[in-house]
Each structure stands twice: as C-alpha cells, then as structure tokens.
Amino acid sequence: GNSVTQMEGPVTLSEEAFLTINCTYTATGYPSLFWYVQYPGEGLQLLLKATKADDKGSNKGFEATYRKETTSFHLEKGSVQVSDSAVYFCALSDQGGSYIPTFGRGTSLIVHP
Amino acid sequence: DVKVTQSSRYLVKRTGEKVFLECVQDMDHENMFWYRQDPGLGLRLIYFSYDVKMKEKGDIPEGYSVSREKKERFSLILESASTNQTSMYLCASSSAGDRGTDTQYFGPGTRLTVL
Numbered sequence: 001g002n003s004v005t006q007m008e009g010p011v012t013l014s015e016e017a018f019l020t021i022n023c024t025y026t027a028t029g030y031p032s033l034f035w036y037v038q039y040p041g042e043g044l045q046l047l048l049k050a051t052k053a054d055d056k057g058s059n060k061g062f063e064a065t066y067r068k069e070t071t072s073f074h075l076e077k078g079s080v081q082v083s084d085s086a087v088y089f090c091a092l093s094d095q096g097g098s099y100i101p102t103f104g105r106g107t108s109l110i111v112h113p
Numbered sequence: 114d115v116k117v118t119q120s121s122r123y124l125v126k127r128t129g130e131k132v133f134l135e136c137v138q139d140m141d142h143e144n145m146f147w148y149r150q151d152p153g154l155g156l157r158l159i160y161f162s163y164d165v166k167m168k169e170k171g172d173i174p175e176g177y178s179v180s181r182e183k184k185e186r187f188s189l190i191l192e193s194a195s196t197n198q199t200s201m202y203l204c205a206s207s208s209a210g211d212r213g214t215d216t217q218y219f220g221p222g223t224r225l226t227v228l
Contacts, residue, residue, distance in 0.1 A: 032214045034216070036217075036219075041221075042221055042222070043117070043203055043205075043219030043220050043221045043222050044156075044203070044205075044217070044219040045218075045219065046216045046217075046218075049214075049216065051214050089155070089156070091217075093214065093215070095214060099144050099161070099163060099207065099209065099215075100146075100158060100161055100171070101217060103155055103156045104155065105153070105154065105155035106155050106156075
C-alpha cells in the first residue's frame with residue numbers, strides 16, 4: 001500500500017532561517033505529491049503540488065521537487081517568517097487509482113522573531 | 114473562491130447524545146471526505162463519498178455514519194457520542210476529474226468535545 005513519512009516536529013527556527021521538512025513516500029502506482037499547510041485554528045489548504053518526476057512545485061517562497069529516484073518530496077524555504085508557523089502535511093494520490101489521498105502525520109513549524 | 118463550510122466551529126455534547134456534523138461545498142465536487150485529526154496521529158479518514166447516496170468506509174468508521182442526499186452536502190453522524198470521539202473533525206472535497214492529481218479542499222474544522 002501507499003505511505004508517507006515526514007520528519008517529526010516540532011521544528012523550531014528563528015526568523016530568516018532556512019527550512020527543510022523531509023518527506024519520503026512509498027507508492028504502488030505513479031503518485032502525485034502534495035504539501036498542505038494548516039494555520040492555527042484553520043483547515044488544511046494546498047501549498048504546492050507536483051504530478052510527475054522532476055517537477056518542482058512552488059508557492060509563497062516554498063519549493064519541493066518530485067524525486068522519483070529517492071522517493072522524496074522535501075519542502076524547502078530560503079527564509080522563514082513568523083507567519084509561516086503552522087503544521088505542514090505531505091500527501092500523495094495515486095494517478096489513475098483511488099480518490100483517497102494518503103497523508104503524512106504532519107510536521108509542526110514554530111518560527112521565533 | 115472555492116469554499117467548504119462546516120456547520121459549527123466548536124461543539125460540546127454529552128455522552129450518549131446523537132451528534133450531526135454538516136459540511137457543504139460550493140464547487141460541484143463529486144468527492145467528499147470526513148477526517149478526524151488528533152495530536153500525534155495526523156489525519157484519519159472516517160468516510161468517503163464519491164457520489165450522492167454513495168459512501169465508502171475509511172480507516173476508522175466505527176461509531177460513525179454518514180449521509181449524502183445532495184451533491185453539495187455531506188453529513189457525519191455520531192449515533193451515540195462517547196468521550197473518545199472528542200476530536201477535531203475536518204471535511205474535504207475534491208473533483209473526480211483527473212484522478213490522483215486533484216487538490217483536496219478543506220473546511221475550517223469542527224472541534225467536538227464530548228463530556
């Protein structure tokens with residue numbers, strides 16, 4: 001079956017630091033990969049996605065590259081802000097398979113001024 | 114702007130009560146989902162619906178049922194609430210278009226406390 005593994009949090013950084021949140025996956029088919037973000041008190045919202053190998057998704061200064069050879073989709077940002085404090089979820093969906101995505105457990109990011 | 118709304122942000126119920134959580138989406142999406150979110154456990158799927166009156170059990174359906182009488186509305190029912198159902202409940206929807214590439218759109222969540 002499919003699975004997504006994320007680094008455990010919380011990740012605590014100072015403002016303007018570099019961020020990496022690791023995500024690796026196993027999939028039986030050919031997945032699309034997603035990062036969702038959940039700000040305090042809100043539901044999840046899509047941050048970025050990639051649908052084929054070597055694609056890079058990007059949004060709001062965040063980037064992630066679909067690496068088929070290492071089955072990874074690590075999230076990066078060059079300079080985090082306090083407003084980036086949130087929980088980040090990596091997810092995958094099987095293209096041509098089930099409509100039900102597989103989510104990682106989430107990684108909490110705390111950014112201090 | 115796409116929207117998924119949930120009937121309540123916070124709800125407090127007593128053990129044994131029947132609880133209804135309502136979710137409405139305005140995007141004409143075929144798929145709708147109910148998840149619960151607990152610290153350290155991430156998101157767990159309770160039920161999934163791919164069409165009106167159609168449903169599939171998720172990972173943790175015990176103690177829950179669902180209803181989808183109209184395309185835009187998906188209800189989660191706790192037949193007899195118990196304290197271990199205290200949690201954050203998230204509704205989501207997605208299109209049945211390009212299978213596997215579609216984004217899930219989430220509501221703001223309902224934080225349910227069962228006393």
